[in-house]
Structure formats: structure tokens, C-alpha cells
Amino acid sequence: MKLKIVYFGSSLAGKSTNIKVLYKMLKAQNLVKGELVSMQTDEQRTLFMDLFLTQMDIEGIQLDVKVMTTPGQFRLHSLRKVIMKDVDGLVFVVDSDSERERANFLVLRETAAVLKERGEDLFNLPVVVQYNKRDLPNAMSVDELESRFNPWGTEYVLAIATQGQGVRETFSKIVKTALAKRYAKNHDN
Ligand SMILES: Nc1nc2c(ncn2[C@@H]2O[C@H](COP(=O)(O)OP(=O)(O)OP(=O)(O)O)[C@@H](O)[C@H]2O)c(=O)[nH]1
Ligand SMILES: [Mg+2]
Known part of the structure; x- marks a missing residue:
């Protein structure tokens, strides 16, 4: 079975x-296929995307997961549209930095529009929300973030990605959620 998971969120989230x-974590467990492909500008901002493939065995079923990110910069709208093709699950990486509140909101709105152009409804797709940068002194409270950035009422994960905190948990949750949706789709006729 194949799954495509896309991480979206504002630039620098x-x-x-x-x-x-x-x-790195999955490679250490021999769960990746090939290299991590990243294309970025000199300022380390994603120009096109990051991409890698994982292969895991769950109860004897082989699962191939393609993991991708969108570029967060606003001018890269058309690339985001291409990357969303046939997506099975999304991770919304939210920057907890209170100064990035508007940027988080704008990317949520734009992602909904990008998916709509593809005939998909962001609010009906499997999503996990990750509140990242919990280490920042000016991080917004989880209650505030929940009320603004989780319109799905879906599961959220608190993360400090630079320290690896919450990273694996976020991925496990979205794979589980996307698989459940796929399974339901295949059995509802
Ligand atoms: N303090 C802190 N900084 C973080 C955390 N996660 C990422 N960063 C930093 O935030 C900056 C941007 O991170 P990236 O992962 O490159 O952001 P991005 O979302 O890929 O940005 P674009 O490619 O422009 O869309 C880097 O300097 C990271 O080291 C975190 O949990 N806490
Ligand atoms: Mg990036």
C-alpha cells in the first residue's frame, strides 16, 4: 500500500x-529507501520541497510512505499546488511564535484554497496538527493555538523539532490517521 504525506505550514515553521x-530516525532503523532530497535557497529556505521514501512492514503488509514538505514562502503557490497532488494525509506545522500568528493563519487559508483548486477539501482530509517551537519564550499557549489553528478538532502534538521532540509522534499519528481513512474508503460501498 502506498501513502503520500505532506507537511505544510508557514515559512520557517x-x-x-x-x-x-x-x-535520520527512520534511517537508523533501516526504514528509508534512498536519500533525503532537499532543495533550498542560500538562506536555508525550501525552494521546491524536501522528499524521502520510507518502507515499513505493518503486520505483514508492506507500506510505502512518501514524505514531502511544501515550500512555505508565499510566492511559491503553484509549487504547493503540484505537491498536493494525490495527498493522503497532511501535517500542519504551526509556529508557536506569537509573532508568526498571522503567517500561520495565512498558510492555513492558502492551503485550503490550493486544495480546493484540486477539487479537495482540506477540512475532510486526514490532518495532524503540530505546535512546534514550544521552547520559545514567547510561544502562544496551547489553548490559544487550538482555538485558532485546529479547525478539524484533530489530534495535536507539541514539538521542539530542533531537539527531535514530537517529530516521530507526529509522523506515527498521521500515518495511522491516513491509513484509517484509506481503509474506510475501501470499505464503504
Ligand atoms: N527554537 C526553535 N527553532 C526551531 C524549531 N524548529 C525549527 N526551528 C528553526 O526554525 C528555522 C526554520 O526551520 P525550517 O525547518 O527550515 O523551516 P521551514 O518550515 O522548512 O521553512 P521554509 O522552507 O521557508 O518553508 C531554522 O533555523 C530551525 O532551526 C524549534 O522547535 N524551536
Ligand atoms: Mg523548508
């Missing part, structure tokens, strides 16, 4: 950090 840390 920590998407690439999540993917890099996750790649």
Missing part, C-alpha cells in the same frame, strides 16, 4: 527540520 530529523 520547522517543516524541513521535521523531515530531516525524521529521516
